[in-house]
Amino acid sequence: MNNKYKSGFAAVIGRPNVGKSTLINSLIGQKIVIMSDKPQTTRNKITCVMTEENMQVVFIDTPGIHKPMHKLGEHMVNAAQNTLKEVDVILFVIDATEKIGGGERYIMKQLQATNKPIILLINKIDLLDKGRILPIIAAYQAEYKKICEEEGSKSKTSNKFSTVIPISAKEKDNLPELLKELNTALPEGPQYFPEDMVTDQPERLIVAELIREKVLLSTRDEVPHAIAVDVEEMTTRQNKDVYIRATIYVERDSQKRIVIGAKGSLLKQIGASSRADIQNLLGSKIYLDLWVKVKKDWRDRERLLKELGFND
């Protein structure tokens, strides 16, 4: 029956750290979405395109929905809420090893207002005994029903998830089931993007995300999320080598000292590992010129947010 070509948009929603980036990477098979052990690292909406024989899915990797705390938080929340209105299907990812908490309830409150099909993905099942999965599914279904009733859900859909699939994004368990459900949920449509296209984000933004990931990984907890990376120049030389100049923005002098490290040692390390990843991504030899600058309270400056690409 399903032999018509399908295409459309799928939003990936979930609390920070539940595995959204890992899921997209597993599905698309290339490292393009920032991954780190720190929560809330996915700030840009990176759109990935997955082209299969029977469908093309454009994944919107939303920033984790959470309550606004400062301006940057508001941007993230707005981006995620707008995304919900534009898509054909919503993937709600939860971490099976964590109890349902305020974060999940907050998201479910927003989901009940949409009339889009919602696929609940119970992620990280590789960390659980099989017997523990069914009670988790039941708990989520009961909680969602309760929230829909409390909110007097006006949506046309029933107060149920369309489908629930236990998965392991890391081990790629049950991902074929997910593809099947996506195919059912998507409307008939053309292949919008060329087959070899994986993301529609400009390369500069991806390069900035890769560098940002390296800074977060190498500084551990010493430099919080108060960093941004701006790729100021990216030029391909005649011999096809690529020259990249990028600036890491921090909020305080002390953070600048940490990122640079003793005699520049940490910055060198960040540069080396970033270069390796970027080389992999672009397939060319990379010259990376990295700078660190202090911009105080940059999180609350609208203009700067725009400059750095957080402009929706």
Ligand SMILES: Nc1nc2c(ncn2[C@@H]2O[C@H](COP(=O)(O)OP(=O)(O)OP(=O)(O)O)[C@@H](O)[C@H]2O)c(=O)[nH]1
């Ligand atoms: N064991 C296990 N770990 C997983 C799985 N999926 C993700 N993880 C781990 O969970 C952590 C967070 O994963 P991410 O993919 O960065 O999470 P995210 O939801 O994109 O996080 P934000 O970008 O902060 O919103 C990483 O350490 C992943 O390796 C899984 O299926 N099993």
